[in-house]
Amino acid sequence: MRLKNGIAKYIKSTALQRRIMRRKGLDRFFAFEGLFVMGVALLVLFALVGQLAADGAGRLSWQFLTSFPSRFPAQAGILTAWIGTLLVMLLTALTAIPLGIGAAIYLEEYAAKSWLTEVIEINIANLAGVPSIVYGLMALGLLVYELHLGQSFLTAGLTLGMLILPMVIIATREAIRSVPPAVREAAYALGATKWQTVRDHVLPYSMGGILTGMILALSRAVGETAPLITVGALSFIAFLPHPPWQGTFPFVSFEWLFDPFTVMPIQMFNWVSRPQEEFHVNAAAAGLILLAMSLAMNAVAIVIRARFRKRIHW
Amino acid sequence: MEAHIAEIPVEKQAIRTSLSPRLVPRLKEKAIELLLQLAAFTSVAITLGIVGVLAYESFHFFQQVSVVDFLTDRQWTPLFADAHYGILSLVSGTLVTTAVALLVAIPMGSLIAIYLSEYASRSLREFVKPVLELLSAVPTVVYGYFALLFVTPALKQIWSDLPGFNMLSAGLVIGFMIVPYVSSVSEDAMRAVPVYLREGAFALGATRMQTALRVVFPSALSGITAAYVLGVSRAIGETMVVAIAAGMQPTLTLNPLEPAATMTAYIVQVSLGDLPHGSVGYQTIFATGLMLLLITLLFNIAGHALKKRYRQVY
Numbered sequence: 001m002r003l004k005n006g007i008a009k010y011i012k013s014t015a016l017q018r019r020i021m022r023r024k025g026l027d028r029f030f031a032f033e034g035l036f037v038m039g040v041a042l043l044v045l046f047a048l049v050g051q052l053a054a055d056g057a058g059r060l061s062w063q064f065l066t067s068f069p070s071r072f073p074a075q076a077g078i079l080t081a082w083i084g085t086l087l088v089m090l091l092t093a094l095t096a097i098p099l100g101i102g103a104a105i106y107l108e109e110y111a112a113k114s115w116l117t118e119v120i121e122i123n124i125a126n127l128a129g130v131p132s133i134v135y136g137l138m139a140l141g142l143l144v145y146e147l148h149l150g151q152s153f154l155t156a157g158l159t160l161g162m163l164i165l166p167m168v169i170i171a172t173r174e175a176i177r178s179v180p181p182a183v184r185e186a187a188y189a190l191g192a193t194k195w196q197t198v199r200d201h202v203l204p205y206s207m208g209g210i211l212t213g214m215i216l217a218l219s220r221a222v223g224e225t226a227p228l229i230t231v232g233a234l235s236f237i238a239f240l241p242h243p244p245w246q247g248t249f250p251f252v253s254f255e256w257l258f259d260p261f262t263v264m265p266i267q268m269f270n271w272v273s274r275p276q277e278e279f280h281v282n283a284a285a286a287g288l289i290l291l292a293m294s295l296a297m298n299a300v301a302i303v304i305r306a307r308f309r310k311r312i313h314w
Numbered sequence: 315m316e317a318h319i320a321e322i323p324v325e326k327q328a329i330r331t332s333l334s335p336r337l338v339p340r341l342k343e344k345a346i347e348l349l350l351q352l353a354a355f356t357s358v359a360i361t362l363g364i365v366g367v368l369a370y371e372s373f374h375f376f377q378q379v380s381v382v383d384f385l386t387d388r389q390w391t392p393l394f395a396d397a398h399y400g401i402l403s404l405v406s407g408t409l410v411t412t413a414v415a416l417l418v419a420i421p422m423g424s425l426i427a428i429y430l431s432e433y434a435s436r437s438l439r440e441f442v443k444p445v446l447e448l449l450s451a452v453p454t455v456v457y458g459y460f461a462l463l464f465v466t467p468a469l470k471q472i473w474s475d476l477p478g479f480n481m482l483s484a485g486l487v488i489g490f491m492i493v494p495y496v497s498s499v500s501e502d503a504m505r506a507v508p509v510y511l512r513e514g515a516f517a518l519g520a521t522r523m524q525t526a527l528r529v530v531f532p533s534a535l536s537g538i539t540a541a542y543v544l545g546v547s548r549a550i551g552e553t554m555v556v557a558i559a560a561g562m563q564p565t566l567t568l569n570p571l572e573p574a575a576t577m578t579a580y581i582v583q584v585s586l587g588d589l590p591h592g593s594v595g596y597q598t599i600f601a602t603g604l605m606l607l608l609i610t611l612l613f614n615i616a617g618h619a620l621k622k623r624y625r626q627v628y
Contacts, residue, residue: 023521023524024521026521026523027521027522027523027524030522030523030526031429031433031522031523033425034425034426034428034429034430034433035429035433037421037422037425037426037429038425038426038429038430038442038446040422041422041426041446041449041490041493041494041497042442042445042446044449044490045445045448045449045452047460047464048452048456048457048460048464051460051463051464052456052459052460055463098353099353099356100353101353102349102350102352102353102354103350103353103354103356103357105350106347106350106351106353106354107354110347110350110351111351111354119358120354120355120357120358123357123358123361124357126361126614127357127360127361129544129547129610129614130364130551130607130610131547131550131551131552131553131578131606131607131610132551132553133551133553133578133581133582133603133606134364134368134551134603134606134607135364136581136585137364137367137368137581137599137600137603138360138363138364138367138368140367140585141367141368141370141371141600142363142366142367145591162360165356165357165360166357169357193339193343194343194347195342195343195346195347219451220451222453223451223452223453223454223455223456224453224454225453225454225455225553225554226454226553226554226557226578226581226582229582229585229586230581230582230585230599232585265453265455265554268455268456268459269455269458269554269557269558272455272458272459272462272463272558273558280459280463283459284459287453287455287456287459290453290455290456291452291453291456294451294452294453295448295451295452298447298448298451302444
């Protein structure tokens with residue numbers, strides 16, 4: 001009885017009310033803190049874009065896009081850099097996409113549970129955590145000096161292709177896994193072989209996820225600088241690679257594969273490491289274009305993901 | 315009934331060729347499986363390539379430089395006449411920039427994750443998450459520009475004698491760069507905590523903050539550890555930001571206000587010059603790369619052990 005009275009008194013007491021108020025206040029403060037930190041992170045993103053735009057937007061012009069690099073900052077341009085980025089991305093995609101999708105299909109649809117499969121899986125998870133510059137060292141020792149591919153477009157494309165391969169595999173596996181098993185069983189019931197099931201049912205249904213993963217992986221490769229520096233990218237290339245076509249049979253030429261290369265981030269790095277302020281302006285302008293490239297790829301990936309999600313209802 | 319069955323035309327196997335008619339499709343299926351398996355094995359080949367190249371070149375390096383000197387010498391001057399090969403000067407740079415980055419990324423990333431998972435409305439979360447992920451889509455060379463030409467000048471307002479190259483601004487920028495990795499993975503982990511745990515806490519009168527910090531966060535610790543390990547790996551392997559903003563001079567110091575080269579920055583510096591293939595100078599970057607890979611691996615193994623320890627099963 002006395003205890004009960006005590007509790008009743010305590011509940012009415014201002015001491016308890018004060019404690020509750022304090023806890024609620026702390027809770028609100030904590031929520032505010034979370035919001036504040038999030039605001040800071042977003043602010044940094046805006047500051048970064050804003051600073052880049054303020055420094056470089058004035059330098060963007062047709063001349064900037066169509067000029068070779070130069071000793072004179074006002075005449076320099078990014079022609080070789082953006083053409084190089086396009087060509088290297090093409091090779092990267094050609095390396096990583098077929099290999100990555102193939103590996104993912106094998107692991108999800110074919111592989112039996114065995115220690116070998118386990119080794120491959122652990123290996124892919126670990127590869128995704130290897131610093132990118134280490135891929136560059138591997139490419140330098142293996143592709144440039146052992147296989148004698150030289151410091152060329154081909155080496156650059158293969159290097160970045162190997163770098164994003166784990167990302168492509170992981171994304172594709174996730175997409176394939178989201179296709180319900182019922183779809184496969186239905187195909188088998190109609191007498192389809194394994195490959196027919198994969199080709200005609202599993203792959204089309206997971207295309208949205210696969211495409212999203214590919215684009216995100218390529219957007220990572222677009223901005224990748226460090227492994228290409230170790231491989232031996234040049235930052236001053238005043239000529240274009242050989243054209244991929246020729247007048248005589250067989251009309252396509254692969255000579256460009258072995259030309260020295262540069263890409264956008266390398267060009268930007270070169271300009272940013274120079275002491276003269278005029279070159280920093282060029283770096284900012286190149287950075288704006290580079291940023292636009294990778295943000296555009298991310299935007300496309302988000303749109304594709306949303307569209308495919310809407311279209312498929314299991 | 316029986317007559318009915320007899321009416322169904324049964325294709326007679328008139329000519330029995332020596333090969334089964336299903337042989338060709340079966341071979342095709344087998345060939346496809348083999349190709350896919352081959353694709354899956356490229357990832358293992360890449361790992362073997364990385365380990366092989368680093369081990370091979372480092373082996374040659376350690377034939378000329380003793381391992382003890384490598385690990386204990388306090389100077390790193392492989393390109394000078396008086397050559398010293400003390401990797402500690404580079405490791406210290408990496409550790410300082412990584413520590414600064416984590417001091418930014420872990421509190422910020424965790425707070426953002428808690429806010430998004432426990433406080434934010436669905437619509438806010440759907441908006442903020444992709445925008446935050448754009449932070450990780452920005453090319454690292456752009457972050458380098460930002461660190462050198464925006465953050466360092468801003469910090470100079472506080473410490474007027476801050477050198478133009480310093481580890482503090484590089485570390486801060488890397489920190490912001492890895493916030494989305496930490497926040498996104500931690501948030502997924504916290505959202506995977508079952509609702510009834512939260513309901514139990516609320517029923518006992520806990521505020522949302524108490525629930526988040528004392529129930530949800532500890533329950534999700536396994537996944538959150540994975541997020542931190544991912545952040546650490548990124549910070550250790552980050553190259554362009556430190557190569558641009560932290561300076562290229564190997565210095566054995568733990569003071570973030572000083573300029574110092576990291577392991578990655580050193581590799582970039584050597585790659586930009588042209589050292590002859592096969593020289594000791596050339597082999598130093600592989601030994602440095604091996605060290606980098608080992609340190610990353612060490613953190614990953616430690617993280618994996620922690621992750622296992624904190625694993626909760628519901």
